[in-house]
Amino acid sequence: MHSARDSSNGFSIRQPVPFVRAGQVKVNISPTLLKHYAQCPHRVRLQYIERVVHPRVYNHFLSQGLIAHDLLRFGATCLKRHLPYPDDAHLFRMANLRVSADEFPTPEACHGYVEQIVRWVRRGPSSLDLQAEVLLVEKFRSRPFGGGDGGSTTSLLFRPDLVLRCKDGDGSFVQVIDYKTGSRFVDDDVGVIARYILKPLLRDLFADPSTARVSYTYVWLEHGVHDDRDLTIEFCEDRWTSITATIDRLYAETAWPPNPTKLCRYCPYNGNACSAYRPESLAELDA
Numbered sequence: 555m556h557s558a559r560d561s562s563n564g565f566s567i568r569q570p571v572p573f574v575r576a577g578q579v580k581v582n583i584s585p586t587l588l589k590h591y592a593q594c595p596h597r598v599r600l601q602y603i604e605r606v607v608h609p610r611v612y613n614h615f616l617s618q619g620l621i622a623h624d625l626l627r628f629g630a631t632c633l634k635r636h637l638p639y640p641d642d643a644h645l646f647r648m649a650n651l652r653v654s655a656d657e658f659p660t661p662e663a664c665h666g667y668v669e670q671i672v673r674w675v676r677r678g679p680s681s682l683d684l685q686a687e688v689l690l691v692e693k694f695r696s697r698p699f700g701g702g703d704g705g706s707t708t709s710l711l712f713r714p715d716l717v718l719r720c721k722d723g724d725g726s727f728v729q730v731i732d733y734k735t736g737s738r739f740v741d742d743d744v745g746v747i748a749r750y751i752l753k754p755l756l757r758d759l760f761a762d763p764s765t766a767r768v769s770y771t772y773v774w775l776e777h778g779v780h781d782d783r784d785l786t787i788e789f790c791e792d793r794w795t796s797i798t799a800t801i802d803r804l805y806a807e808t809a810w811p812p813n814p815t816k817l818c819r820y821c822p823y824n825g826n827a828c829s830a831y832r833p834e835s836l837a838e839l840d841a
């Protein structure tokens with residue numbers, strides 16, 4: 555890889571490189587990749603094109619969220635197998651097995667950490683119809699998507715936390731569940747991409763997949779609330795234009811400029827492969 559130094563900010567400028575290269579067999583685009591691209595093109599270059607390995611940085615909240623997702627997956631698998639949802643004692647045991655008490659200053663701190671995980675996981679089923687048929691539990695699904703150059707094939711990729719087939723007075727519908735432990739922010743594009751990817755599944759379930767009812771539910775585990783979106787065809791078509799425009803920009807991108815913002819604090823390349831974000835900028839960003 556060729557690179558040169560820009561002495562004005564110490565940022566390493568590399569040669570232009572496209573996202574999809576001629577002859578490359580398959581490239582997957584996930585909602586997370588598109589979110590990262592909107593936040594900072596340079597991060598996409600480092601993570602998805604150059605595949606720069608970053609050091610593992612322990613993040614207390616991320617680690618808690620991963621354990622919670624692990625337990626939620628277990629709970630959803632129980633439902634899929636028609637077994638009872640795990641009770642609190644079971645959840646505590648499972649969470650304790652995934653936590654190292656040595657990482658905490660006191661046993662109380664460790665207990666508080668586990669308690670919060672269990673509180674989140676308990677809120678998971680509260681937003682579900684427990685009689686619903688469990689179709690998918692954290693399973694990657696992809697669907698080809700046209701584009702790219704030189705015969706490359708691109709797929710849109712998505713891993714839903716849970717997909718249910720529910721019934722109400724108007725018949726059956728599909729509900730996609732997305733568990734979140736962070737702050738409440740709804741990204742409608744994720745649901746639209748989910749509906750695009752799940753079309754083969756809808757085809758198996760409904761005579762006409764284009765009229766099938768699909769909803770996307772964000773479950774905010776910290777807040778104990780959920781946000782539902784009806785993924786009607788009109789709603790999806792409306793958002794689809796901007797999603798494909800973003801993917802077209804991604805295909806056309808070669809410069810991958812850095813975009814230093816407060817989000818750099820959470821970027822694993824900050825101070826590692828990327829030096830665009832400078833601590834002295836912090837005051838400006840906080841202003």
Ligand code: SF4
Pocket residue numbers: 594596597600812813814815817818821822823824825828829830831
């Ligand atoms: S540190 Fe900031 S500017 Fe650099 S890649 Fe990460 S998000 Fe982009």
